[in-house]
Amino acid sequence: DWKITITTALYDALFWLIVIGSGYFYLWRLRLHSALIQKTATFTKEAMLQPDLAVQNTETVKQLIVILLGGLSILLIIAFIAYIVFRALTWTTVAGQKISKKFFKGWVKLNSVWWLIWLPAVILTAMASSQTPNAKLLLAFIFIVAAYFTPIVHSLFMKTHKVGYAIGHGIAFGIAKVHRFIVPYTLAVVLYAILYQVFRLFQQYQSQFLQAASMLFVVLFLAWFRTYLYKVVIELPED
Numbered sequence: 001d002w003k004i005t006i007t008t009a010l011y012d013a014l015f016w017l018i019v020i021g022s023g024y025f026y027l028w029r030l031r032l033h034s035a036l037i038q039k040t041a042t043f044t045k046e047a048m049l050q051p052d053l054a055v056q057n058t059e060t061v062k063q064l065i066v067i068l069l070g071g072l073s074i075l076l077i078i079a080f081i082a083y084i085v086f087r088a089l090t091w092t093t094v095a096g097q098k099i100s101k102k103f104f105k106g107w108v109k110l111n112s113v114w115w116l117i118w119l120p121a122v123i124l125t126a127m128a129s130s131q132t133p134n135a136k137l138l139l140a141f142i143f144i145v146a147a148y149f150t151p152i153v154h155s156l157f158m159k160t161h162k163v164g165y166a167i168g169h170g171i172a173f174g175i176a177k178v179h180r181f182i183v184p185y186t187l188a189v190v191l192y193a194i195l196y197q198v199f200r201l202f203q204q205y206q207s208q209f210l211q212a213a214s215m216l217f218v219v220l221f222l223a224w225f226r227t228y229l230y231k232v233v234i235e236l237p238e239d
Contacts, residue, residue: 008090009223015086022078026071094230095158110163118146149174155233184232188225
């Protein structure tokens, strides 16, 4: 159903707009504070030997750390809230359901647990990636695995509205019934590769319009694939 695909693609686009926009705002504020610190702080041996300057520099560093960690925390909260809201709109549209108070409470609980499962691994691996090159590959692998299991878990929740069932059976189905997902995912990869060739014809034209069109293509494709995969998951047998 193209109406569902376009509607959910719009929700997806709004989600990424909020997350990316918040990320750019955070980086902008961080650069401003970093530039201010470079102008006001003096990190030299002579300065560190002077008590007043040493205290001032220490306070400046503390402020930067607070801004860095506090900003990241706020950014994470914004991303989580946007994820909860727009993914709820997306999956209720895909499943042809309505958002109720009971549903939303279960949805928040489901995704809170799901994020707690993946977030520590993502954060630790991201921190290690600056020191260990192989950690970047591990981080990419974690995202791929999470992206594989997440639509299965969400589809099962839309089917039953049970948090424990969705997570437990989502992981179990993803592992035990992996052969059931080979065809859908292979079809999606092949179809994506074929359709994306259209954009490769215009790679020589580096324009903002082309970049926007490429992002729109990806969002629409993922919206279609989410709808397609949902039908596959809800039809899976229990045994």
